[in-house]
Amino acid sequence: MKSALHPHIGTGVTVVLCLPVLAGLAGTLLPAFGYLPALGGTQVTFQHFEALAAQPHILRSALISLAAGLTSTFVALVVVATFVAGFAGTRPFAFIQHLLSPLLAVPHAASAFAIAFLIAPSGFLLRIISPVLTGFTRPPDWLIPNDSLGLSMISGLVAKEIPFLLLVMLAALPQLPVANARRLMTALGFNRVSGFAIALWPLLYRQVRLPVFAVLVYSTSVVDVSMILGPQLPPTLPVRIAHWLADDDIGARFLASAGAVLQLALGLLAIAIWIGVERLGRICHRRLSSSGKRLGDDRLLRLAAASVMATSAAFIFIGLGLLALWSIAGLWPFPDRLPTNLTFKTWERALETLAAPLATTIAIALLSSLVALAIAIGLLSRSGHRSADRWLPVFLPLLVPEITFVFGLQILAAMAGLSPSIATVAALHLVFVLPYVLLSLGPPWRALDRRYEQIASGLGKSPLAILVTIRLPMLLRACLTAFAVGFAVSVSLYLPTVLIGAGRVTTITTEAVALSSGGDRRVIGVYALLQALLPFLGFLIASLVPQLLFRHRRAMRI
Amino acid sequence: MQTPGKTMALTLSDVTIRLSGRVLLSVSATVMPGDVLTIMGPSGAGKSALLAYIGGFLDPAFVASGAVLLGEDDLIGLPPQQRHTGILFQDPLLFPHLSVGGNIVFAIPEAIRGRDVRRRLAEEALDEVGLGGFFDRDPETLSGGQKARVALQRVLLSQPRLLLLDEPFSKLDMALRQQTRELVFAKARSAGLPTILVTHDRADADAAGGAFIHIGAETQS
Numbered sequence: 195m196k197s198a199l200h201p202h203i204g205t206g207v208t209v210v211l212c213l214p215v216l217a218g219l220a221g222t223l224l225p226a227f228g229y230l231p232a233l234g235g236t237q238v239t240f241q242h243f244e245a246l247a248a249q250p251h252i253l254r255s256a257l258i259s260l261a262a263g264l265t266s267t268f269v270a271l272v273v274v275a276t277f278v279a280g281f282a283g284t285r286p287f288a289f290i291q292h293l294l295s296p297l298l299a300v301p302h303a304a305s306a307f308a309i310a311f312l313i314a315p316s317g318f319l320l321r322i323i324s325p326v327l328t329g330f331t332r333p334p335d336w337l338i339p340n341d342s343l344g345l346s347m348i349s350g351l352v353a354k355e356i357p358f359l360l361l362v363m364l365a366a367l368p369q370l371p372v373a374n375a376r377r378l379m380t381a382l383g384f385n386r387v388s389g390f391a392i393a394l395w396p397l398l399y400r401q402v403r404l405p406v407f408a409v410l411v412y413s414t415s416v417v418d419v420s421m422i423l424g425p426q427l428p429p430t431l432p433v434r435i436a437h438w439l440a441d442d443d444i445g446a447r448f449l450a451s452a453g454a455v456l457q458l459a460l461g462l463l464a465i466a467i468w469i470g471v472e473r474l475g476r477i478c479h480r481r482l483s484s485s486g487k488r489l490g491d492d493r494l495l496r497l498a499a500a501s502v503m504a505t506s507a508a509f510i511f512i513g514l515g516l517l518a519l520w521s522i523a524g525l526w527p528f529p530d531r532l533p534t535n536l537t538f539k540t541w542e543r544a545l546e547t548l549a550a551p552l553a554t555t556i557a558i559a560l561l562s563s564l565v566a567l568a569i570a571i572g573l574l575s576r577s578g579h580r581s582a583d584r585w586l587p588v589f590l591p592l593l594v595p596e597i598t599f600v601f602g603l604q605i606l607a608a609m610a611g612l613s614p615s616i617a618t619v620a621a622l623h624l625v626f627v628l629p630y631v632l633l634s635l636g637p638p639w640r641a642l643d644r645r646y647e648q649i650a651s652g653l654g655k656s657p658l659a660i661l662v663t664i665r666l667p668m669l670l671r672a673c674l675t676a677f678a679v680g681f682a683v684s685v686s687l688y689l690p691t692v693l694i695g696a697g698r699v700t701t702i703t704t705e706a707v708a709l710s711s712g713g714d715r716r717v718i719g720v721y722a723l724l725q726a727l728l729p730f731l732g733f734l735i736a737s738l739v740p741q742l743l744f745r746h747r748r749a750m751r752i
Numbered sequence: 753m754q755t756p757g758k759t760m761a762l763t764l765s766d767v768t769i770r771l772s773g774r775v776l777l778s779v780s781a782t783v784m785p786g787d788v789l790t791i792m793g794p795s796g797a798g799k800s801a802l803l804a805y806i807g808g809f810l811d812p813a814f815v816a817s818g819a820v821l822l823g824e825d826d827l828i829g830l831p832p833q834q835r836h837t838g839i840l841f842q843d844p845l846l847f848p849h850l851s852v853g854g855n856i857v858f859a860i861p862e863a864i865r866g867r868d869v870r871r872r873l874a875e876e877a878l879d880e881v882g883l884g885g886f887f888d889r890d891p892e893t894l895s896g897g898q899k900a901r902v903a904l905q906r907v908l909l910s911q912p913r914l915l916l917l918d919e920p921f922s923k924l925d926m927a928l929r930q931q932t933r934e935l936v937f938a939k940a941r942s943a944g945l946p947t948i949l950v951t952h953d954r955a956d957a958d959a960a961g962g963a964f965i966h967i968g969a970e971t972q973s
Contacts, residue, residue: 645841648809651832652839653859653910663858667849748892749848 211587214603214625215594219458221602225451232609233444242452249449251428256460259430262344263414263464266351268471271406273352273502274359278398279390280496282372290500291364293507297357299678299733300510301686303707304726306350306422307718308513310339311520313346316528318516324529333528339423347424351413353506358409359402360503365637366401370394385492392483396476407465408592414464415457415595418688418703422710431457432597432689439601439693454598461595514726521719540716548702548720555685555701555728557616562623563680563732566631567673569624573632574639575661588632591625596689604693614698622694623687627680634679638672670743671750674736682729702728759785760823762914762946767818769798769805776814777802777967783914783946788937788962791950797967799950803916806948807839808832822913822946838912838945840920840936844899846891852902853878853887859910877905881935897928904936908943915940915947921956933959 224230228239246252281287297305312318316333324330339346372394379389399406420430428434435457438450520526524535603622612618642665650660666673688703695704706721744750761784768778776798783789793799804810806820809832820827827835846855856874864870871887878886881901891899900920907915920936921929937960940947949960957964 643845644809645843645845646847648804648807648832649839649841649845649907650858651809652807652835652837652912652916653906654833654836654861656833664847668847670849744849746851747849747890749890 211625211628212590214622215590215599217606218599218602219594221605222451222454222458222598223602225448225605226455228448230448230451230605232605233447235448242448243455245445245449246452246456249434252431252434252456255428255431255434256456258344258425259414259420259432259457260460260464260467262348262351262420262424262430263410263412264467266348266355266413267406267410267468269348270352270355270359270409273499274356274363275395275398276387276495276499277503278360278363278367279387279395280492280499281386282367282390283376286500290503290507291360294357294360294503296730296733297354297507297510298361299682299729300354300514300726301682301703301729302354302416303418303422303686303688303703304517304722305354305510305513306419307706307710307722308510308517308726309346309350309353310422310513311516311715311719312509312513313338313349318512318531321529321531330529340426342425342427344425344430347420347430350419350423351416353510354419355409355413356503356506359406362402362405363398366398369401370397383488385489387492387495388482388487388489391479396479404589404593407468408589410464410468411461411593411595414461415597417597418707421707431460432595435597435601436689436692439604450601454595454601457595458598461598514723517719517723517726519719520715521723523716523719540720544717544720548705548724551700551702551705552724554616554699555703558620558623558691558699558701559681559684559728559732561616561620562627562684563631563677565620566624566628566680567635567677569628570631570635570676571661571666571673574635575657575665588629592629596626600690600693604696607694614694614696616699619691619694619699620684622690623684626687626690627683630683631676631680635669635672635676638669642668668750671736671740674739675733678729678732678736681732685725685728759913759944759946761785762948763819763821764806765819765821767802767805767820768816769801769810770815771798771801771813779818779965779967781963781965783948783963785944785946786941788940788947788949788960790957790960790962790964791948791967792952792954792957792964793950793967794952799967800918803839803918803948803950806835806914807837807916808835836911836913837916838907838910838914839916839918840903840907841918842920842923844896844903846894846899846902846906848891850891851887852883852889852891852894855891855902856906856909859906861911873909877909878902881905896924897932900924900928900932901935904932904939908939912945915945917947917949917951919951919953919956922951922953930959937961 225233225235226242228235228237228242277287277290281290300308310317314320314333315336315338320328320330320333328334339350375393376386376389379393380386382389384392415432417432417436420433421436424430424433429437431453435450435453438446438453441447441450519533521540522536522538523533524537524539526533600622607618646664646668647660650664651657655663685701686703688707691699691701692704695701702721702725706718706725709718709721712718740750761782763782764779766778766780769776777793779791779802781789791799791802798814801810801814801816805814805816806827808827808830810816827837846852847858850858853871853874856877857870860870860873864873875884875887878884881904883898883901886894886898886902891902894902917936921933924932933956937947947960949956951957
């Protein structure tokens, strides 16, 4: 608690979170310029960039990624912001919040499959209205999902970004004078949405800006969602890089490396464009604020925002239901709404091959999230009440496209002679899991009344004893929730697992995404459903354990 | 519980607390065992910061200097857990994850060994303040006055060397406040603890009956 201890957390966080990112970036950048002694590259050259430029439709792949990232982030942010502005503190707000929170735990791949099962030409939506309204007796020949404009991918990303952005804003809202501002703005004659926009939005946005950047970079460089919902001729840039990485040809490595540099540039360009949009937004905000416009009735706007929120949640929930249904479906011809018969054959067949990746997934998730929790507790107990989670280092692994540094780490790991194992994959997962664990544990950690610890030290207890007997038990629920968040993040990681696992460590997630090209809906149903359910296991434990342990302690139940 | 003979006088020698360069308070005083020094002043005058300095958990935003002597020992050089400063805040702050008795057992020094011995001590302590049979209760089910009494016994059983009271009566209603106040002062006196009370309630100061320092008056007006 002495100020002399503060520098430690700075270096601690920096080393744990930044070193892998920076080392990985170096490992990616050098081969792109021809330097990779292990593969015979020793001189600096630009020929790999020339080779990259010569790839067919490479510009289109890059632009689709950029456009999808910017569009999905913008749409999700506008929808969530309008919703928060229109409903903060009301009953529908609480309802939709409860509806959306579980979606945060659903891995990207599973929710992408869920949406694919819904919107495909042979999907559920078309089955509902066929053949009565459409006349289709066979699935139409539409390119959905995987449409060439990336619209399916964008909608999938929006559906997954909405719960995340909502949660981030919910975490920031208590620090804003929401009720006072609303009363004041209403008294001045503004409606809810415009009153919120003028009085609170700049304050709120400042607090969620880094997470928004993280969403932007993520959706510009996403691989798994893009493989499932994205365009295929050509695929998006990150998917193409992933293909090159999987190529046995050594030359493809250099190509992938050059592609990763392009991906990094794309991420920076996305952020630069976004900052431009922010500037524009600021000017509009100033105009709106000084114009005195009251903007009349906002009911339609509020309704629209709430509908999009609810629809996106409903899409994923219904889609998850469809995954379950397909996994036990026997014959299910188009355009029947329900399967002709149900069977557990798919499960029986899948279970044999499924057991090993399932165990691996759980082992990696347990390992990485438990270590992350321990590190987070260590960091937070040293930093006292400084808000370490606002720091850039914490967000760095989320702000750099994962493909650009994980690839370099793969090369470094190979050079260091580390063979792919559960431990190496878990170590890499830690880089992505720790930021979320810190973000989840930080606020309740700081919210605990410090006087409890002051009393305990007055009673003669050492700092370690206080941590173990007072703080951790009082924060048990928060610790378990942070653990469950970490577990969910680890389960959902696709690209880092594929790259460091190098085909020798397979998880439910890598298997599920690998199945996407095959198109066997029943097997996909089994894998994607399991992938979606695993994170809930963590959250279930996180809510049941404190309930059980503290069943006689009223203040410990929330 | 300690006998008055073992306790020592508490001396504050030129204790000065600054916040961003401004002197909030500067105190020199001696509190004899069993006596109460009352420090009165408006909120923001640094009363709680003074107690935090003595207890060893002053926020780094404050800068403090001066010696706090217990007998011959300077407390400021010691880590907080070795100062043995019993503290009572406005809120009872019973540890919500422990039982009522668990809160008290937690406070009993390690040197007292044996599960049964420790439990019996805690039960006796509860009995003393009219809470016999409350050992296994959930602290959350207690009334405000009951919680305050548990908090008091918790502090006393930790065998503190001094007592710091940070407006511990301000959240109790009138009748209860009077009663609790008398109990706390009587206990502090019989344990022979030098006690510092900070408050902005004149009646607290009168009930304490000891020396009296008024701070922050000039800076406030």
